[in-house]
Amino acid sequence: MDNENILTGKIHQALNNGRKALIPFVPAGFPSKKRFWDVVLELDDAGADIIEIGVPFSDPVADGPVVEKASLRALEQGVNLEWIIEGLAENSPGMRAGIVLMGYFNPFLQFGLQDLAQKARKAGANGLIIPDLILEEVLPYIDMFKEHDLAYIPLVGLNTPPERLKNYAGLDPAFAYLVSVMGITGTRAGADKLLRDKLTQAREAFNCPVALGFGLSTKDQLEPIRDLVDAVVFGSALISHLDEGKSAGDFLRSWR
């Protein structure tokens, strides 16, 4: 396709090379403000296809304790959208991976959504994931995001009904992100029949690639559903790995 979204393209590229696309998530300012961009560059170097940068929020209701702690730590260090966008503008030019900003709605809303779309795109971001901005609430902004060539990536769950998956598909997203556990991030990984069924429904509903995330900590967990997944997202497992002082590149290489 000529005008394929850049994030869609990154996932297709990985699939064409016979592997799943790898999408690491790192909270901005983690493990420290100083080290953060090195971690991002390391992930890029180790072959991340898309990197999700977490924008910290004081009340992250869709996240588990690991991400929440990292988020609060980032806030204490004064990490904010301005710092993220500035750093991104500096570091993104040499990077191969696509960049997605992931964060709760209020910091984006206070920054100004139009302003954000413009500045984030210019700095090198390709998409947004906003866990608390569901279908009905994103509609007022969707055209504006498109105008700025910033992809809105919907999160769907094991309990999202097929009709609603289709409604999300109607937004023509760059990829869809299925949350693999019926809980919060980083606990109870599971790949049972429910997950297979939902992935099958998602593949029917969406024309775009489907990424699976939340609760993935080992490669084995992927085996039973390999055929249904285009990309995998890592959050808590990577954070814990980094927290132990280990290298981001090693983590990612173990998944390749």
Add this chain to the structure above:
Amino acid sequence: MKKGYFGSFGGMFVPELLVPPLAELEEAVNRIMPEKSFQQDIARIYKDFVGRPTPVYYCGNFSSELGFDLFLKREDLAHTGAHKINNTVGQALLARHMGKTCLLAETGAGQHGVATATAAAMLGLECMIFMGALDVERQSINVQRMELLGARVEPVQSGTRTLKDAINEALRYWIAHQQDTHYCLGSAVGPHPFPLLVRELQSVIGREAREQLLERTGKLPDKVVACVGGGSNAIGIFHPFVNDLEVQLVGIEAGGSGRTGDNHSATLAKGSPGVLHGTHSFLLQTPEGQVLPSHSIAPGLDYPGVGPEHSYLKDSGRARYEVVHDHEALEAFRLLSGKEGIIPALESSHALAWVISSTRNIEPGSQVLVNLSGRGDKDLNIFRKAEQDTEN
């Protein structure tokens, strides 16, 4: 108006995983609540279990000093000592109709937790309460009450370890347990349909008071005054008066100590619109959209957000919102106790304090209705400590 919105406020800003249980709840609100059998059941529970209707009391001693007629809607006489029970028995009944077996709730000082545990015990439901670890320490008696009523109380260690974090944790728990659990949110806040549902259940306060005053004095009050934290007691007494345009609606927020730089809970007066806990409403936040800690001497007002309908009533000018500080509320607490033999909750004392200090703005002979949303026995320790602090 857009579904789930009050003007530009409200909405449903939640993780997608919460959309199905919220849709299920909305369906139940629309289908089950209007049914005759539900209405009969709730009327019976309000009467026999909660002790409704609560009286409207004319403060004779106080009124002669103030120069106008002060009436109190006595929610302090409702079972468990506050208006919170109106909401919890209604939601518990709805939960049972929906086939849920567990009631989940957050609590700050413990009042809503106790009211939820009470409703759960009465209707034979399990009960799970999230409470900030700091509040668990400060309110051990309420923890004991909840446990006695059969609830499991889970201390929340994250964030500021208070009400706001208890709500975060309750939302997380609900995501994972939505099949058998109903989230009994304690105020007219949160994502649609909670602000509507809680208003619907708390409106019994205003409906009764309106009728009781008309019967007694032959006219509507000139002013209806209530304290506002999340704003459930206020929306409950305001709502049945909203179309009576001659009735002034006044919400009173908690200004904390009033010293510059100190935390407070005056969300409508000093906050700005933002999104927290699923709703777009006024919020205490940094310019970057991070939620600020709140404070009030009245634990029940200590919340950095406010119900979206209050934001709308403020914006549209139908209601006005004023700020009262800790020391004024404490003085009202002392005055009402001594003059009328009623110990008001420190929350309700904020509403009283505004009335007392506004005598110059209230015309002689007019009628003022204050929602006495709860009893103040629970606040004696806070009161005593504050008195000692002033003496020292």
